[in-house]
Amino acid sequence: MGAKFTIPGMTPEQGRTVADLLQKQLSTYNDLHLTLKHIHWNVVGPNFIGVHEMIDPQVELVRGFADDVAERIAALGASPQGTPGAILKDRTWDDYSLGRDTVQAHLAALDLVYDGVVADVRTAIAETEEPDPVTQDMLIGQAAALEKFQWFVRAHLENASGVLQSDEANEGSSTEQDAAGAAR
Template sequence: MSLEAGAQVAEILQDRLHALNDLHLTLKHIHWNVVGPHFIGVHEMIDPQVEAVRGYADEVAERIATLGGSPVGTPGKLVEARSWDDYSIGRADSIAHLGALDLVYVGVIEDYRKAADETEKLDPVTNDLLIGHLHQIEQFHWFVRAHLESSGGVLSNEDADTEKTAAAQAQDASMDER
């Protein structure tokens, strides 16, 4: 691989590193702030996701270093570089958090797929790494959506475009079911 291609791949990976660091902190935040009747199930579902995403961040950082780059994992650089807003839900019902987390995962997966597409021809090793992460991240997303989906396949937060709206819609639908 040329130095130029390696630098381009490292730049793509740096964006994924920021997203993964943000995601594992967001997941831990949710883990600490869920309440309500689904508390224990959601609380226990989130921790393995945190650990897996932390591992992905480490793999991405090590790949950046392997390519000759210098991975950046500082909070200030993450906030400076990210193109998304900070997670906006504090202490809330478990289903409300899952409604918001659904949108977080949609964004992460879309950006991960774009990064996989961009690395496909540049570096098959990095592409393989990203695709492997995508497999598990999409499964985590499915776990979240299973809590939000009706037996007819309708998501309780289906039309939401912000975390707060998604949280409110999911919580309202959950209350209607009780």
């Protein structure tokens, strides 16, 4: 049974609504940090070490985002669910599908992952404006860091003319495999 309280100044219904929205965000962050670690372990090729070392700070920050979101859910009077089952229940995306592969393949696929994560966070930002500007502020800060990480990824995918090759590679790509194949 859930708690019978929420943040002062919010109705219990608003608290439940925001907590439900944040639960989906928690599952997204838990999935993302596991995906990032998977990439860290499986990336190969000439630029391996740079990408390998670039990924770990992303993992740590996204794990921190998950913790912040889980604690906000608890403050709203709900129970955060951080189990693998919760990730699967909340998932509206396919599991990351690349194993051992090249830097370019993984980064093109990761760019596609970040497209979805950033879009979802921006949607959550819009949905929390009215009921909970404190949660919105937290999500805005997280979005800024995620967008910065995507920029790091894209810097590896940009050619000398400034063209983001992943845009060409990812155009029409709906899966990581498609994006990776186009980048190879």
